[in-house]
Amino acid sequence: MGTALKSSSILRNGCISELRGGSREVSHRIIKDSHRSVSNHPPAIPALLAQPIVETCLRIPTWDWCRGGINRAITREAFSTALPAPVIARRSKSGPESLTAEVFELGRPVLRDLLLGGALRDNRIIDAAAVEAALDDPAVTRGQLLYRLLELAEAETWTRSWSERGSTSA
Numbered sequence: 001m002g003t004a005l006k007s008s009s010i011l012r013n014g015c016i017s018e019l020r021g022g023s024r025e026v027s028h029r030i031i032k033d034s035h036r037s038v039s040n041h042p043p044a045i046p047a048l049l050a051q052p053i054v055e056t057c058l059r060i061p062t063w064d065w066c067r068g069g070i071n072r073a074i075t076r077e078a079f080s081t082a083l084p085a086p087v088i089a090r091r092s093k094s095g096p097e098s099l100t101a102e103v104f105e106l107g108r109p110v111l112r113d114l115l116l117g118g119a120l121r122d123n124r125i126i127d128a129a130a131v132e133a134a135l136d137d138p139a140v141t142r143g144q145l146l147y148r149l150l151e152l153a154e155a156e157t158w159t160r161s162w163s164e165r166g167s168t169s170a
Contacts, residue, residue: 101141104150108135111153118156119163126152 047053060074067073076088104111112135120126134140134149 097142100150101146104141104146111135111149114153114156115149119159120152120156 064074065072070076071091080088112132115121115126115131115135116128121128121131131149131152134145140146140149
């Protein structure tokens, strides 16, 4: 049996509260202190947390979320005429890591020059052979090694910025 919601109490003072049907009160903050603005401006409430949207989402039975084994089935159906077919048909979402991997691939030659021709290598702070092997490995597009290479690039860039300052002031 589904739990019906009191529409008047779903978003009161930025909280979800009072579920009908004998359920215990839910008191999770959705919008932290949004009603206590420190300026003279009205509170900023994210559009997707507007009361009608939250109420609609909470009315959808959990078994419909993955209707037919398809995640987000209701959303896919609702936007099927507004979005391209490949977007509706995809079964996974990419996150920030996929963008990082794409940028890394495009910048791999620049990263090679930066790391293998810089102060960290010259001062033997990095293992140049290991860095070169990692940069040559086409599988390095995700995970810890990718982020370690980016950290080294950040350190190299920082080092160069200080080296350039010292050479211009002399």
